[in-house]
Amino acid sequence: MSIIIENEYEGEINIPYEKIAHEVIEAAIDYVDCPYECEVNLMLTDNETIHAINKEQREIDRPTDVLSFPMAEYEEPADFSKIEEDPMAFDPESGEFLLGDIVISMDKVWEQAENYGHSREREYAFLIAHSMLHLFGYDHMEEEERKDMEKRQEEILTKTKYTRDERGLV
Numbered sequence: 001m002s003i004i005i006e007n008e009y010e011g012e013i014n015i016p017y018e019k020i021a022h023e024v025i026e027a028a029i030d031y032v033d034c035p036y037e038c039e040v041n042l043m044l045t046d047n048e049t050i051h052a053i054n055k056e057q058r059e060i061d062r063p064t065d066v067l068s069f070p071m072a073e074y075e076e077p078a079d080f081s082k083i084e085e086d087p088m089a090f091d092p093e094s095g096e097f098l099l100g101d102i103v104i105s106m107d108k109v110w111e112q113a114e115n116y117g118h119s120r121e122r123e124y125a126f127l128i129a130h131s132m133l134h135l136f137g138y139d140h141m142e143e144e145e146r147k148d149m150e151k152r153q154e155e156i157l158t159k160t161k162y163t164r165d166e167r168g169l170v
Contacts, residue, residue, distance in 0.1 A: 001026065002039040002096055009044045009106045015121050017044065020162070024125045027160045028132035031152070032078040036090075036097035040135070042128070043103045050105040065108035066127040069101040074137030102131040118164050125162035129153045 003025055005018055025040050047063035054060045054067060072089050075082065083089050083097065091098055104127050113123035130153055140146035157163055 001029070001037050002094065004039070004041045006041070006043045008049065009046055011046070011106060013044070013106060015124060017124060020121060020125050021128060023160045024128040024156065024162065025132060027156050028129055028136075031156050031159070032136050034078070034097070034136070035080055036083070037095070038099045039091055039094065039096040040099045040132075041101040043101065044106050045103060047105050047107040050103055050108075053103060063105055063108065065105055065112060066131050067101075067103040068131040068134035069103075070135045070137065071098040071100040072135075072137070077133075077137035077139075079137070099132075100135045102128065102135070104128070104131075122157075122162050122164065125157060125160060126153065129156040129162075132156070 003022055005021060007013070007017075021042055025042075029038055050065075050067065051061075051063040054062065054064050057067070057069075072083055072086065074080075089097060104124070106124075109120055109124050109127065113120040116123065130149070133149055133152055133156075138145070138149050138152065140149045154163075
């Protein structure tokens, strides 16, 4: 598995962000029982940069906490049955399944952790779990999808112990 972390954030990151990313990404891949070795790209940035990406890619003119850019299309979330039919789904050199890209605003991590009353580690882990589910085709546009995705996020966070009552305490 390849987890490529690009830290473009100019502020101080005083959490073990690489360790958390690896734990949560691996847990999410295991959670959906992905049969492939995977590659995930994670970029850490600030509100200004994520605002520009959000405006360019989604035509939404404001910063957001996390953006997900899945490389694969699924008939159903986490349905890997047709992935091998897409020749662009795998890195030709490593053979790894190219899951996609995650962009996180660390400014939002700090802000939301304070607003929600939990640790920065928990907020960062939550955003990664949320984004990983998007990379596997889950969404939250409808109420039932939202409930399902929330349940799955919490299960991943419980597995990694990034909950409000364990490593998530302030």
